[in-house]
Amino acid sequence: MAREDSDAIYAYLMAQKPAAVPNVDADVRFPYNFRFAVRFWDMLFLEDGLPDASVGQSADWTRGPYLANALCHCAECHTPRGAFGQLDTSRTQQGEALGRVGAPDITPAALVARGWTAADLQAFLLDGRRAARIGVR
Numbered sequence: 001m002a003r004e005d006s007d008a009i010y011a012y013l014m015a016q017k018p019a020a021v022p023n024v025d026a027d028v029r030f031p032y033n034f035r036f037a038v039r040f041w042d043m044l045f046l047e048d049g050l051p052d053a054s055v056g057q058s059a060d061w062t063r064g065p066y067l068a069n070a071l072c073h074c075a076e077c078h079t080p081r082g083a084f085g086q087l088d089t090s091r092t093q094q095g096e097a098l099g100r101v102g103a104p105d106i107t108p109a110a111l112v113a114r115g116w117t118a119a120d121l122q123a124f125l126l127d128g129r130r131a132a133r134i135g136v137r
């Protein structure tokens with residue numbers, strides 16, 4: 001993450017009005033409540049970089065993976081997981097079930113196949129809503 005972005009996030013957080021909310025006790029289940037177990041998982045599965053879901057070299061394109069991977073972690077929901085909860089990096093952003101909902105395949109080819117345009121995606125990322133012409137489920 002670029003220093004100016006982490007500084008901007010810090011400034012935003014510091015500008016928020018404090019709330020008097022008591023801390024909630026951690027309820028992470030065994031074996032994840034043992035830090036050393038997470039360390040072991042990290043050694044097996046944690047990767048510094050993610051494969052890109054699309055290819056390109058332009059300034060806009062290189063900003064895309066930065067936003068998706070460094071700032072937003074889109075892959076955490078949109079990438080299928082293996083038996084140990086690790087991201088299946090051979091299928092980056094190809095969609096995953098999340099309990100009652102599913103995070104759809106958001107690779108460029110899949111979005112285009114479902115009728116998305118670059119303008120639709122830009123509008124969706126700005127306000128969280130799909131363009132009306134795509135329809136609402």
Ligand code: HEC
Pocket residue numbers: 067068072073074075076077078098101102103104106114121124
């Ligand atoms: C916390 C989990 C989570 C994260 C993180 C996340 N998404 Fe999603 N995303 C979802 C879910 C769930 C849906 C489906 C929502 C629905 O069906 O109404 C979705 C839907 C979408 C859609 C609509 C696809 C379609 O065809 O309907 C797009 C595009 C999308 N996400 C892009 C992104 C991008 C880009 C990022 C990172 C900036 C991101 N998402 C991060 C869970 C997530």
